[in-house]
Amino acid sequence: MVRISLDVMGGDFGAQVVIPGAAKALERHPDIRFVLFGIESECAPLLDKHPKLKAASVFHHSEIAIAMDEKPSQALRRGRGKSSMWNAIDAVGKDEADVVVSAGNTGALMAMSVFCLRTMSGIQRPAIAAIWPTLKGESIVLDVGATIGANAQQLMDFALMGGAMARALFEVERPTLGLLNVGVEEMKGQEEVKEAGRLLREAGLDSIDYYGFVEGDDIGRGTVDVVVTEGFSGNIALKTAEGTARQIAEYLRAAMSRTLLAKIGYILAKGAFDRLREKMDPRKVNGGVFLGLNGVVIKSHGGTDAEGFAAAIDVGYDMVRNGLKAKIANDLQKYRAVAASESAAGSMSDEV
Template sequence: MSKITIAIDAMGGDKAPDMVVAGMAQARILYPETRFLLFGDEACLNGLLDEHDALKPAVDLRHTDKSIAGDDKPSQALRRGRDSSMGLAIQAVKDGEADVAISAGNTGALMALAKFILRTMPGIDRPALISPVPTLKGESVVLDLGANVECDAGNLAQFAVMGSAYVRTVLGQSRPSVALLNVGVEELKGKDSIREAAELLRQADHLPIEFTGFVEGDGIMAGEADVIVTDGFTGNVALKTLEGTAKLLGQLIERAFRSSRSSKLGYLLSRQGFQSLRDHLDPNNHNGGVFLGLNGLVVKSHGGANANGFATAISTAIDMAGNDLIRLIREDLENIPHLDETLDGAEPVQSSAQAS
């Protein structure tokens, strides 16, 4: 793998910039050839870098006293955020100085700036936000997670291509399974756009994917498919529900173990297994949402990530850049039938059936 340069928004995130620099230091141990362009307040960052002697030689610090606040609207970011730490990190990708940009800051602002600066790649109508989620079988990815509230069949088919390319580069699966999130697995269930997208994917038989049809919400964490495709509204609700359920599960188990002396003893006997469960469900171990479909790579870290979580996002960025994710997406797009051609002369789509 050639040397990777990563542009980092040092000021984005609930625990920035301390968490950002600490995460970079962790990643530097695993990827000693990686270089960093670090954008943010120079006086603050120099003090943090002084605490990590092994990291300092790999960092090119670029000063800016402007940053995007967590409550800034995307329109505000576009008007005055180009020279912020977030905007400059994305611009470094545009200018060819960096292979990928990472920020734990405002998601809406990051998406708006990334689309404005990098533009959408040819063949993609709308970029999508993708993120890994823990499952019974290991890890799957879900997209879109909020970038597009409403999507047509062509959008969903493009998401499937981008998601499968991501899994091939980041998770190392040569032929990922792909499913469309739906209210049932039967062919007549769901909206017209979902069933039309299924027809597109069935005909794209030259793609390196295994399209398995529809999957219901309970199939996400069961690991029924490597790539789960849906619109941004549904995907965002599903992700937040999964995260809330994982947090609830951990709290309920902890409460149960503290309820009596015998349960405390049980915890001591099963502590190793319980810690393994917590690690598997910890969002920091699955961190690194990615905006796919742009002429450049941008990674969105969880705003509340710790240093380990930010290092995980850096690892995701290195995998994508090192395996040329954008080239894979462009090649795969050539093998998707055009929506008009696929549906031309096809049997009329029947009205949507109700969820069972």
């Protein structure tokens, strides 16, 4: 059994998308038990339409829905203890659920998650990990915007967390990992990135196969399973890729409707175009994952539909089934223990 709590009011369409999305995910994974938080008058009629979901769920009324444009500080003040978002996160904090999924406002979700769940022992900063479609399948990119800037130790933490997530999501034993940089030469890049590269090389981790530096075009190529960067450049990379994909889709649409021959060609190749659209569909790879908290939080795109929200639930489901939280804690502990023992050995030899 996997227990998933949902912020039913989150996202541009709230219960209209979340409830049918949950019903879809339940069909695929009948061992899910949902804990739902939302405004009862809006949720109950929709829930009645999905009797199987209703039977697999516990519903709790929440007074408040957090708006998509609400400032995190305001959302915290107004929504603490009363909003569907807060209550859904809190269910994980109280061990009433294993993972929470919300399509709500990212800033508010992060603020409430940090407040409610706290960062894991030994982790200074949470990160948002994106699941990025690549030519080889999928990669994990983090941090895509939880915080701005990161020192070498924080990048190392991101690497450990991203590596654990790759093992949980892709079921590979020792994922490859690269640090995002502006060049592959050793001499280039930010000091923090170079220092993190040194830490990763020297750590010789069992859990991660450190590849070295990667560049922006390596992400889509799928050069490594995990790409680590600080939140400013990670967010810019993510948004730039989304923008480029939309731009090319727009070019394609314009090109295919310009001449009669192109229109006929489009109709004949429609199956192929549909498959392409599916590949480029953000709903299919829906779900940023907040890492480094005492609990797994999945952020779904705000504008997603039921299919997309179900995909975000799938990600949460996989994370729980594959023991993401334990994997992260275990990897961190191992790395810290080795690092501590080496530093102790170093100080002993100093004394001799």
